[in-house]
Amino acid sequence: MKFAARTLHLQPEGAYQVLAKAQELEAAGADVIHLEIGQPDFETFPNISRAGIEAVRAGHTRYTPPAGMESLRRAIAEDAGRRRGMTFDPGQVVVSPGAKPNLFFPTLALVEPGDEVIYPNPGFPTYQAMIRVAGGVPVAVPLLEEKGFSFDLEALETLLTDRTRMIILNSPGNPTGGVIPEKDLIGIAELALAHDCWVLSDEIYSRIVYDQKMVGSIAALPGMAERTIIMDGFSKTYNMTGWRLGYGIMPLDLAERVGLLLTHSVGSTAHFTQYAGIEALTGDQAQVAEVAAEYQRRRDVIVEGLNSLPGVTCRMPQGAFYVFPNIKAWGKTSREAADWILEEAGVALLPGSAFGEYGEGYLRLSYANSVENIQRALERIKGIV
Numbered sequence: 001m002k003f004a005a006r007t008l009h010l011q012p013e014g015a016y017q018v019l020a021k022a023q024e025l026e027a028a029g030a031d032v033i034h035l036e037i038g039q040p041d042f043e044t045f046p047n048i049s050r051a052g053i054e055a056v057r058a059g060h061t062r063y064t065p066p067a068g069m070e071s072l073r074r075a076i077a078e079d080a081g082r083r084r085g086m087t088f089d090p091g092q093v094v095v096s097p098g099a100k101p102n103l104f105f106p107t108l109a110l111v112e113p114g115d116e117v118i119y120p121n122p123g124f125p126t127y128q129a130m131i132r133v134a135g136g137v138p139v140a141v142p143l144l145e146e147k148g149f150s151f152d153l154e155a156l157e158t159l160l161t162d163r164t165r166m167i168i169l170n171s172p173g174n175p176t177g178g179v180i181p182e183k184d185l186i187g188i189a190e191l192a193l194a195h196d197c198w199v200l201s202d203e204i205y206s207r208i209v210y211d212q213k214m215v216g217s218i219a220a221l222p223g224m225a226e227r228t229i230i231m232d233g234f235s236k237t238y239n240m241t242g243w244r245l246g247y248g249i250m251p252l253d254l255a256e257r258v259g260l261l262l263t264h265s266v267g268s269t270a271h272f273t274q275y276a277g278i279e280a281l282t283g284d285q286a287q288v289a290e291v292a293a294e295y296q297r298r299r300d301v302i303v304e305g306l307n308s309l310p311g312v313t314c315r316m317p318q319g320a321f322y323v324f325p326n327i328k329a330w331g332k333t334s335r336e337a338a339d340w341i342l343e344e345a346g347v348a349l350l351p352g353s354a355f356g357e358y359g360e361g362y363l364r365l366s367y368a369n370s371v372e373n374i375q376r377a378l379e380r381i382k383g384i385v
Helices: 014-027 046-057 072-082 100-110 124-134 153-159 182-194 254-263 271-282 285-309 336-344 372-384
Strands: 093-096 118-121 137-141 164-170 198-202 228-233 246-248 363-366
Touching: 014 072, 014 336, 046 271, 072 093, 072 228, 072 246, 072 271, 093 100, 093 254, 100 124, 100 164, 100 228, 100 246, 100 254, 118 124, 118 182, 124 137, 137 153, 164 182, 182 198, 285 372, 336 363, 336 372
Parallel strands: 118 137, 118 164, 164 198, 198 228
Antiparallel strands: 093 246, 228 246
16 A cells, blocks of 8 residues: 655654553563553542543533634633743734644744754654654754753754754653753753744643652743744643643734644534643642652652663653663664563553654653552563663
C-alpha cells in the first residue's frame, strides 16, 4: 500500500512501545514497576469530576463553537494572564481536545514547505513529527546537561537562518525536567525578534515547579506577545489526561486560522469537559500546590537513589515529573540499558534516544508513581548494576 510521503516518517511514541512490552511481560506473570508513562498517578480532583458529571446530567453533551465555549475561553484568558502578568482577550484562546492540536495546528498554519523550525533535542517526539507533516525542516538545538538542559544560546544563534520560521520551547521540559532561566529566555527572545520568527512555547508543565521557583513565559517579554503561541492544558496540572482538554493562546488572526483547522478536523472539544475545565480554573487551587509538593518529595527520593547507583549521575530537575540520568559510564546504548532494566529488574523506563539523538546515553524515568514504588524500583535496579 502506498502512503503519502508526509506520513512515512511517523513513528509510535517510545512510551507506548515500552508500555506494550511491559504489559506483555505482565501478562506472562512478571511484576513490573511502571516509570515509563508521563501520566499523573493522582485522580482528577473531585470538584472537577463532579462538575463534569453534573454537566452531563444537565445535557451539556452537544457541539460547541470550534474554538471552545466563550465562558471557558474567558476563564482561560483570565487565569493565564494573571499567572503570566499579561492581559489576554478570550478571542486569543483556542480550546482543543487535548493539547496536541495546539502544537500541530499553529505549525500547519504558519510553516510552509521548506521552512526551518528549531526544536529542543532531547525533546517531546511530537515536535519533530508535526514539523515534518507541515513540510518544514526540523532543526535540532541540543539541550546539554552541563547547561542545565536549557537552550544552548550559542548553538541556537548558529542555527538561525533566513529560512527559520519558528522556534519551539518547552519549559519545564520533557524529558529532562529542565527549566529555561530568564536570562536564556531573554536571549531567545532577542534572537527571535532579530530573525522575525515565531515562538511556540509548550508550557504544559508550568504549574509543576519546585524549590519555590517561578517559571516565566517568553510571551511576557517585550515584543514577544505578537509572535508567541502558548500551548497549555489541563492534563498534567489537574490530573485530567483522559478528559482531553487543552488550549492555545496566540494573536487573534492566528487564533482564527487555527480555529478553522479545528473546524475541519475535530469539529469541537467535548461539551461537558469544558465545564470541568471552568471548575478546574476557578475552583480550589490549593490541590495543585499539594500535588506539586508531593512530586517534589518523590523527585528528591529518586534523584538521591539514582546518584547512589554505580556509573549513574542525575541532575536535580526543576519542574515536570521526570528525571534524566546519565548512564554513559555503563557502556550500553540507552535502548540496551532500558531493555536490560525492564527484562532483568522489572522496571519500565524509557531510553533517552526516544527523545532524539542528543538523548543518547540517558534514561527517562517518570516519578508520577508512589515513593514506595520508586524505592522498590531503585532497589531492583541496584540489584543488577
